[in-house]
Amino acid sequence: GAVVSQHPSRVICKSGTSVKIECRSLDFQATTMFWYRQFPKKSLMLMATSNEGSKATYEQGVEKDKFLINHASLTLSTLTVTSAHPEDSSFYICSARGLRGAWDVFGPGTRLLVL
Amino acid sequence: GENVEQHPSTLSVQEGDSAVIKCTYSDSASNYFPWYKQELGKRPQLIIDIRSNVGEKKDQRIAVTLNKTAKHFSLHITETQPEDSAVYFCAASKSNQGGKLIFGQGTELSVKP
Numbered sequence: 001g002a003v004v005s006q007h008p009s010r011v012i013c014k015s016g017t018s019v020k021i022e023c024r025s026l027d028f029q030a031t032t033m034f035w036y037r038q039f040p041k042k043s044l045m046l047m048a049t050s051n052e053g054s055k056a057t058y059e060q061g062v063e064k065d066k067f068l069i070n071h072a073s074l075t076l077s078t079l080t081v082t083s084a085h086p087e088d089s090s091f092y093i094c095s096a097r098g099l100r101g102a103w104d105v106f107g108p109g110t111r112l113l114v115l
Numbered sequence: 116g117e118n119v120e121q122h123p124s125t126l127s128v129q130e131g132d133s134a135v136i137k138c139t140y141s142d143s144a145s146n147y148f149p150w151y152k153q154e155l156g157k158r159p160q161l162i163i164d165i166r167s168n169v170g171e172k173k174d175q176r177i178a179v180t181l182n183k184t185a186k187h188f189s190l191h192i193t194e195t196q197p198e199d200s201a202v203y204f205c206a207a208s209k210s211n212q213g214g215k216l217i218f219g220q221g222t223e224l225s226v227k228p
Binding site: 034041042043044046049093095103104105106107108109 | 156157202
């Protein structure tokens with residue numbers, strides 16, 4: 001149990017376009033989902049905390065108008081990278097925390113390449 | 116806010132030896148300390164965690180110790196195997212407040228056969 005999926009697993013897009021990444025908890029309800037960004041050989045940098053039915057809480061330095069987060073249900077959160085630029089190229093990972101809040105389960109990640 | 120420091124950044128051991136990774140945290144209110152293993156290109160996987168009401172927890176070859184006074188916790192892997200090679204991350208949070216995980220910088224462990 002406790003599986004989180006992400007879609008797509010990798011995406012290549014042109015500069016200026018928008019990309020949507022989905023994070024789903026497959027067999028449990030997630031009251032909270034987290035979005036991270038990870039650079040090669042680096043740690044996980046928290047971008048925002050997403051709670052179902054409310055606005056996301058963004059970490060300092062993360063542009064909320066550029067990284068749009070929607071947590072419409074207890075099993076789905078989406079991250080939209082708007083007007084993507086090459087510097088947005090990265091590995092984006094979500095995690096989901098269940099109703100009991102035992103621990104965070106990570107998705108497989110989405111590798112974004114902006115040309 | 117919370118800050119987590121992790122050392123060493125790289126660790127190379129011979130198969131069968133033990134490996135120890137150490138983390139310190141700054142917020143004394145943190146009460147949940149998980150360890151994640153991440154293989155190249157894969158998702159982080161929880162391998163063990165500890166809460167502030169215990170000082171040590173063990174699961175087969177893996178153990179974690181916590182010193183709340185000194186605000187540090189360590190991961191111990193005994194009888195290391197090549198498949199233990201990966202990047203390990205420690206983290207800290209205030210779980211009873213729905214807190215976010217703050218991750219350490221990661222340790223790249225290499226187990227040589």
